[in-house]
Amino acid sequence: MSKKYYYIGSPDLLYFFQELPQRQPVKCEQDILNWIIKTQQRLDEEKSIVATFIIDVDEQLWIADRHSEHVQCARGQPVLSAGEITFTLTSSSVEVSEVTNQSTGYCPESKSWEVVASALSQANLSCPSDFTSKFVFSLCEVCSTTNIVKYDWFYCGVCNSYLPKEWNFHS
Secondary structure, three states: OOOOEOOOOOHHHHHHHHHOOOEEEEOOHHHHHHHHHHOOOOOOOOOEEEEEEEEEOOOOEEEEEOOOOHHHHOOOOOEEEEEEEEEEEOOOOEEEEEEEOOOOOOOOOHHHHHHHHHHHHHOOOOOOOOOOEOOEEEEOOOOOOEEEEOOOOOEOOOOOOEOOOOOOOOO
16 A cells, blocks of 8 residues: 655645646546647647646546646645656657656655556556656754755755654654
8 A cells, every 4th residue: 555645735725725726637648638738738849748746545647737736736635646747749659758756745755656657557658767856855853844855965954953864744
């Protein structure tokens, strides 16, 4: 059973549910193409688009506009993973060119890749073998700030206290 991550971000974002972004379940590459058209997404010069994604507790992949919050895409519910995903359109298919676990609202561990890989495989999408960028999150036990750890520097960016190396958020 995969680990559930509960929303731990800003409580203020929970009040934005009256303006929920359009989200799209992804079961095949056509779902991505339909979402791009329906939401009028603009591809970059490499024919790529970055989206917010979550994997819900039923192991369903959902995507929404990159500028939307993960908690909105998840409709406030727990997730098995969350982050950003880049789709690149080729002449014959849609490929997943990048995937990260970047979500400060859920702070999923990099080990959540397994459920992401499974959902992408179920949708028959080619993808990298792991997150292309892995983020490490740690909660400061002194000032309660959520930190993104960079370069193995386990010190709080606000109060400079030592940060635990183990995932330490409580749901």
